[in-house]
Amino acid sequence: GLYEGLLARVPNQPQVWQNLGHVLKTLGEQAGAVAAYREAVTRMPTLGEAWWSLANLKTVKLNAADIAAMQAALATLAGETHARDEDLFHLHFALGKAHEDLGEAEAAFRHYDEGNRRRRAGIVHDADAFSAEIDAAIATFTVPFLAARSDGGCPAPDPIFIVGLPRSGSTLIEQILASHSQVEGTMELPDMMMIASRLSARVEAGEFADFTALMASLSPADRARLGEEYLDRTRIHRKSGRPRFIDKMPNNWQHVGLIRLILPNATIIDARRHPMGCCFSAWKQHFARGQGFSYDLVDVGRYYRDYVRLMAHVDRVAPGSVHRVIYEEMVANTEAEVRRLLSVAGLAFEPACLSFWQTERAVRTASSEQVRRPIFTDGVDHWKAYAPWLGP
Numbered sequence: 362g363l364y365e366g367l368l369a370r371v372p373n374q375p376q377v378w379q380n381l382g383h384v385l386k387t388l389g390e391q392a393g394a395v396a397a398y399r400e401a402v403t404r405m406p407t408l409g410e411a412w413w414s415l416a417n418l419k420t421v422k423l424n425a426a427d428i429a430a431m432q433a434a435l436a437t438l439a440g441e442t443h444a445r446d447e448d449l450f451h452l453h454f455a456l457g458k459a460h461e462d463l464g465e466a467e468a469a470f471r472h473y474d475e476g477n478r479r480r481r482a483g484i485v486h487d488a489d490a491f492s493a494e495i496d497a498a499i500a501t502f503t504v505p506f507l508a509a510r511s512d513g514g515c516p517a518p519d520p521i522f523i524v525g526l527p528r529s530g531s532t533l534i535e536q537i538l539a540s541h542s543q544v545e546g547t548m549e550l551p552d553m554m555m556i557a558s559r560l561s562a563r564v565e566a567g568e569f570a571d572f573t574a575l576m577a578s579l580s581p582a583d584r585a586r587l588g589e590e591y592l593d594r595t596r597i598h599r600k601s602g603r604p605r606f607i608d609k610m611p612n613n614w615q616h617v618g619l620i621r622l623i624l625p626n627a628t629i630i631d632a633r634r635h636p637m638g639c640c641f642s643a644w645k646q647h648f649a650r651g652q653g654f655s656y657d658l659v660d661v662g663r664y665y666r667d668y669v670r671l672m673a674h675v676d677r678v679a680p681g682s683v684h685r686v687i688y689e690e691m692v693a694n695t696e697a698e699v700r701r702l703l704s705v706a707g708l709a710f711e712p713a714c715l716s717f718w719q720t721e722r723a724v725r726t727a728s729s730e731q732v733r734r735p736i737f738t739d740g741v742d743h744w745k746a747y748a749p750w751l752g753p
Contacts, residue, residue, distance in 0.1 A: 375405035382414055389721070395421060406434045407444075409451030413647060416458035423459035431456050450479040454647040461645075466746045473645045474750075477656045486653035488663045494615070495667040497572040499674045502618040506577070507679060510622060513581025515588025518626040520595070521607045521706055522553075524614035525632035526668060527652055528642035530688035533717075533736070534632050535609045537699055538706065540713045540720040547598040549610040552591055556623075557616045579622065588623035605706070614668055617675050621682060628706045631672055634688035636665050641744040641751060658753035692736055 364381040368374065382397035395418060401411035412431055416423055431452050438444040438452075453476030460469035521538060523531045539546025560575060569575040579587070599606050611632075613620065620627060633639075640661040648655060654664040675683055684705040691698045699714050713720065718735055744751065 372400075373404055375401040375408050375411065378404065379408065379411040379414065382411070386414070386418065391418065391420060394418060402430070406430050407437055407448055407452075409434075409445075409448035409455070412455040413451040413458075416455040417647075422462045423455070425463075428456065428459050431459070446479060446483065450476045451647065452476075453479065454645075457645060464746075470747055470750045476647065477644060480647065481656035484653045484656055486656075486660060488654070488660050491654070492663065492667055494572075495671050498615070498618055498671060501573040501576050502621075502675070502678055504678050507621070510581075510584070511625075513584040514623050514625045515585050515592065516626055517588070517592055517624065518628070518707070519592060519605055520624060520627040521605055521630065522613050522620060522627060523607060523609045523611070523630045523632055524617065524683075525611055526614075526634070526639050526643060526665060527611050527648065527655070528646055529611075529632045529634035529639050530686065530691060531609055531611055531632040533688075533691065534630060534686055534702065535607050536720060536722075537702065537714050537717045538607055538708075539722060540717045541703070541708055541711050542713070543603055543605050543708055544706075545599055545601045545603040545606040546722055547595070547606055547608065550595055550598060550608045551610065552594040553608065553613050553616055553620065554610060555594075556587060556591060557619055560619075576618070576622070584623045591624065605708070614672065617671070617683060621679060629683045630702070630705075631683050631685045632688065633672075633685055635741075636662075636669075637744045637748075637751065638688075638741065640665050641747060658751065662753065689741055692741060695736055 364377055364384065367377055368381065378397050378401035382394045382401065385391075385394035385397060395415065398411050398415040398418075401408055402415065405411070412427075412434075415421055435449070435452055435456075438449055453472045457469045457471075457473035457476060460466075460472060521544065523534050523538075525531055535546055538544050561572070563569055564572055564575050569578065595606070595608065614631065617629060620629060634642075640658070643652065643655045644658060644661050646655070654660045672683065672685075684702070686698065686702060696715060700710055703710055703714060
């Protein structure tokens with residue numbers, strides 16, 4: 362309403378049209394979002410983020426006229442000494458999507474590659490350091506270590522963590538679970554990552570020799586207090602009074618060991634997708650924030666490998682503590698997979714979970730349009746058209 366009021370008085374504000382588009386998208390008002398983004402790019406063709414937002418509405422297909430307008434915008438920006446890099450990489454991502462929609466794989470790949478290259482230049486991501494963190498988690502959470510800590514932690518079963526890589530079907534799982542009368546869908550919550558990084562900072566400050574020493578130092582009472590802190594911090598997102606809630610922060614896969622120690626009765630769902638499908642999809646998706654590994658094909662591949670080896674380790678040392686949902690299986694055998702998912706989370710079957718696309722709620726992730734219609738299979742083997750360039 363605020364944006365609409367502003368625009369009624371002063372319509373020539375491309376940035377405000379773009380913001381209105383973001384709000385309408387989150388609310389599921391497709392047509393309005395498209396119209397708002399179109400107003401933004403018509404008024405300011407070099408506004409890269411508005412083009413990308415339009416391309417990123419998975420149900421919109423950009424056409425040849427759009428491609429010409431974006432190419433012209435790139436030419437305009439090339440002539441500007443202080444062109445914003447953000448406009449450039451957003452335009453390349455949007456052009457990638459436009460060519461992809463037209464089935465022009467080579468041109469699409471070229472633009473995605475350029476967008477990623479420009480974006481990667483401004484990102485700090487150290488793949489070696491990240492792999493070392495995963496090594497430390499694997500070395501810490503052993504069978505004896507976990508057996509010695511079977512008591513303590515906060516016993517509440519409230520949270521359902523959906524972890525895994527971006528673009529692996531996690532929003533779909535979230536939407537299915539949020540359709541259940543006992544479960545509140547929230548969003549990607551930063552709280553577990555904040556607790557984990559606060560603990561890690563104590564190692565960096567020299568208080569502990571390493572990650573293992575830090576984790577070993579947590580008494581049963583410490584672990585209970587940390588679990589309660591997580592529940593207190595996330596309470597602000599729980600508005601329905603339902604007993605269970607979802608935390609869909611995908612990066613929490615890195616903290617499954619910590620989750621087991623502080624919230625031993627929480628449900629952990631690992632959303633997994635074919636590595637090529639998942640990695641390619643993450644690479645061509647421009648994330649608003651927080652996925653530093655996704656702008657380079659080698660980085661994405663390494664990150665996926667680190668994820669798989671940590672999850673395989675958890676399966677070995679704590680079998681059954683993580684329930685895996687394979688995206689391709691969910692697409693192929695939806696009802697059986699949904700029943701299995703609900704039973705693992707300790708929930709009775711409800712038909713609403715099968716007609717999940719009818720559940721009205723704000724969805725903030727890149728998949729917001731896809732979960733508002735029945736399951737579709739066209740994304741499963743999509744990467745194969747790009748196989749010649751995906752060697753890295």
